[in-house]
Amino acid sequence: MTHYLILESRDPFDSADWATMQEMIINLRESGHDVTLFLLQNGVLIARKGTSFESHFFNLKALGINILADFFSLQERGIQNMVMDVEKSHLDRLIQLCLTPNTKTIWH
Amino acid sequence: MSPQTLSIAIMDAPYESANSTTALRIIHSALNQGHHVHVFAYEGAVNLTMKAQAPHANAIKGTTVEEENHPTTKDWITALFQLAKAKGVTLKWVNCGLCVDERGAGDWIDGVHRGGPQDFIQSVQASDGVLVIPTR
Numbered sequence A: 001m002t003h004y005l006i007l008e009s010r011d012p013f014d015s016a017d018w019a020t021m022q023e024m025i026i027n028l029r030e031s032g033h034d035v036t037l038f039l040l041q042n043g044v045l046i047a048r049k050g051t052s053f054e055s056h057f058f059n060l061k062a063l064g065i066n067i068l069a070d071f072f073s074l075q076e077r078g079i080q081n082m083v084m085d086v087e088k089s090h091l092d093r094l095i096q097l098c099l100t101p102n103t104k105t106i107w108h
Numbered sequence B: 001m002s003p004q005t006l007s008i009a010i011m012d013a014p015y016e017s018a019n020s021t022t023a024l025r026i027i028h029s030a031l032n033q034g035h036h037v038h039v040f041a042y043e044g045a046v047n048l049t050m051k052a053q054a055p056h057a058n059a060i061k062g063t064t065v066e067e068e069n070h071p072t073t074k075d076w077i078t079a080l081f082q083l084a085k086a087k088g089v090t091l092k093w094v095n096c097g098l099c100v101d102e103r104g105a106g107d108w109i110d111g112v113h114r115g116g117p118q119d120f121i122q123s124v125q126a127s128d129g130v131l132v133i134p135t136r
Helices: A018-030 A041-047 A054-062 A071-076 A091-098 B018-032 B043-049 B073-087 B097-103 B117-125
Strands: A003-008 A034-039 A066-070 A087-089 A103-107 B005-010 B036-041 B091-096 B112-115 B129-133
Touching: A003 A018, A003 A091, A018 A034, A018 A054, A034 A041, A034 A091, A041 A066, A041 A071, A041 B018, A054 A066, A066 A071, A066 A091, A071 A087, A091 A103, A091 B018, A091 B129, A103 B129, B005 B018, B005 B117, B018 B036, B018 B073, B018 B129, B036 B043, B036 B117, B043 B073, B043 B091, B043 B097, B073 B091, B091 B097, B091 B117, B097 B112, B112 B117
Parallel strands: A003 A034, A003 A103, A034 A066, A066 A087, B005 B036, B005 B129, B036 B091, B091 B112
Antiparallel strands: none
């Protein structure tokens, strides 16, 4: 099976197709593929603790989707308290994931 | 760890989108980790390497050119070429020729080459990872 690395740079407040992308992520996972969701730029906005998306991340995590958020993007946006199911990360990790064999990287 | 190769295609013009900054950060991270990077820049991204970019003062803030210290993408990319050299890896930067012609962006910094979509296809085929950053 393929590992899909999804780089999410957009947030649901600004992007009309954010929800469709999340649906695709779930479908990929339910089809048996490994999926990593890497949030960066405005994609980290909903990783802030207390938003209405906490249950969404809980559900993704329960499916076995690993969720990472770019530390630099979090810092730029003053996000310190994060949703429990999202892990702080950095672009070095993004590179490592992108170069993992059998990985397809998709930027949204 | 032996070096791997990342191919990255970018489209955003300088100063217009956070995508450009993130792309340069990704390239920096890959080079810093000892990997080769192949960049294919097309559309507005061919302006990232224009030699004539210049910093400026800011009359509203009352800063001089030196005080403002306004960054230019061509200087950042020059620094990436220097990083690649220091790490003993390759940064290959290709600007799409047609996009360059349309924009008059042909006078670029050292290290950049003119090319076309075939260069991107060849890079992809020779790479361990591929990332395309689309513009809106």
